[in-house]
Amino acid sequence: xxxxxxxxxxxxxxxxxxxxxxxxVPNSEILxxxxxxxxxxxxxxxxxxxRWASEDETVLMMSVNAxxxxxxxxxxxxxxxxxxIVATVTHLYQTPAIATRIAVEVGAPTAAAFDIxxxxxxxxxxxxxxxxxxxxxxxxxxxxxxxxxxxxxTDRTDRGTAFIFADGAGAAIVGPTDxxxxxxxxxxxxxTQHQVISQKESxxxxxxxxxxxxxxxxxxxxxxxxxxxxxxxxxxALDVAGVKAEQLDLFVPHQANMRITDAMRRTLKLPEHVKVxxxxxxxxxxxxxxxxxxxxxxxxxxxxxxxxLALIIGFGAGLVYAAQVIxxx
Amino acid sequence: xxxxxxxxxxxxxxxxxxxxxxxxxxxxxxxxTDDLDVDSLSMVExxxxxxxxxxxxxxxxxxxxxxxxxxxxxxxxxxxNG
Numbered sequence: 054x055x056x057x058x059x060x061x062x063x064x065x066x067x068x069x070x071x072x073x074x075x076x077x078v079p080n081s082e083i084l085x086x087x088x089x090x091x092x093x094x095x096x097x098x099x100x101x102x103x104r105w106a107s108e109d110e111t112v113l114m115m116s117v118n119a120x121x122x123x124x125x126x127x128x129x130x131x132x133x134x135x136x137x138i139v140a141t142v143t144h145l146y147q148t149p150a151i152a153t154r155i156a157v158e159v160g161a162p163t164a165a166a167f168d169i170x171x172x173x174x175x176x177x178x179x180x181x182x183x184x185x186x187x188x189x190x191x192x193x194x195x196x197x198x199x200x201x202x203x204x205x206x207t208d209r210t211d212r213g214t215a216f217i218f219a220d221g222a223g224a225a226i227v228g229p230t231d232x233x234x235x236x237x238x239x240x241x242x243x244x245t246q247h248q249v250i251s252q253k254e255s256x257x258x259x260x261x262x263x264x265x266x267x268x269x270x271x272x273x274x275x276x277x278x279x280x281x282x283x284x285x286x287x288x289x290a291l292d293v294a295g296v297k298a299e300q301l302d303l304f305v306p307h308q309a310n311m312r313i314t315d316a317m318r319r320t321l322k323l324p325e326h327v328k329v330x331x332x333x334x335x336x337x338x339x340x341x342x343x344x345x346x347x348x349x350x351x352x353x354x355x356x357x358x359x360x361x362l363a364l365i366i367g368f369g370a371g372l373v374y375a376a377q378v379i380x381x382x
Numbered sequence: 383x384x385x386x387x388x389x390x391x392x393x394x395x396x397x398x399x400x401x402x403x404x405x406x407x408x409x410x411x412x413x414x415t416d417d418l419d420v421d422s423l424s425m426v427e428x429x430x431x432x433x434x435x436x437x438x439x440x441x442x443x444x445x446x447x448x449x450x451x452x453x454x455x456x457x458x459x460x461x462x463n464g
Contacts, residue, residue, distance in 0.1 A: 096421065273442060276426050277442070280427065280430075
């Protein structure tokens with residue numbers, strides 16, 4: 054007879070942290086390499102500036118900074134972290150997982166550690182897995198990170214994407230709680246649309262020419278899927294959590310594009326009092342990092358506070374998505 | 383079956399709701415981009431709303447051919463009859 058693992062009945066997010074690269078890049082700098090205008094970029098995306106990492110702001114460095122802030126926010130001793138999950142598509146080594154080095158740097162050197170590839174849904178995928186690991190008893194505390202240096206794989210001459218992608222990191226500590234702190238995840242994928250956001254060249258194709266592969270995106274089908282299908286997934290996450298839109302304090306969708314956020318908000322018919330994350334204006338689209346970055350920005354601005362109920366949804370290349378209701382630490 | 387005028391009027395309400403264009407401006411000869419300032423993303427929203435309202439499918443490939451309000455109304459009429 055094998056003894057089965059037992060975990061906590063409930064789990065929740067105990068701490069959140071983020072790291073924003075130092076350098077702000079205005080639209081004017083993007084326009085040096087593409088034929089477009091500040092007005093066009095702002096009306097199509099809502100982006101006024103984004104942050105691009107400098108050389109020393111590596112995936113590791115940004116992750117460790119975000120994780121340390123989350124640990125401090127949670128008050129959990131790092132040695133108690135049993136698992137580190139890192140969602141990223143821009144740690145440009147296929148092995149070993151960057152999670153192993155982050156675990157060492159944050160003071161959890163023997164924790165289980167691995168990376169996941171879930172694009173812009175990465176943070177929500179990480180939180181969903183962390184929730185299950187804690188509740189299943191595989192780890193008492195889990196560090197879930199979303200981190201990207203998309204500027205490394207952005208085609209600076211592509212007028213459709215050069216202005217969108219950006220860099221940063223966000224982290225959450227998930228652990229046992231007395232009441233449910235994370236609602237059931239509504240998630241899925243649609244591989245029939247794998248080509249609408251993707252890495253353009255395979256590693257083999259760039260081999261030898263000293264360039265990284267580039268990201269490519271077909272904007273209109275992505276906009277259509279994100280604005281409408283994702284609003285349905287977000288609504289379902291509310292329904293399965295038993296939370297009414299009126300009870301929500303915050304709506305924090307992946308910061309893909311302000312127009313997607315606006316369309317989702319319209320489709321969801323969120324009440325006026327629900328504060329909507331608009332971090333993309335200053336931060337750009339940071340993929341897996343955008344949701345924790347947006348939450349920490351709202352906290353710093355006094356728009357979000359401990360105990361708030363937030364609807365989060367990540368969606369991106371795959372096309373993959375995950376949505377859940379969370380209570381803020 | 384909805385008349386051309388009914389379709390135009392319903393479509394005008396959709397365009398008004400999404401892009402804030404006055405309904406009376408949404409006439410058959412008007413170009414979405416040049417006359418009504420409906421950009422490509424708003425056009426996607428208009429198309430999705432129109433699909434629901436008129437119970438038709440408007441494929442992505444077809445959207446670029448819908449330059450004027452009249453083009454869209456004609457497409458919806460054909461789709462409803464077909």
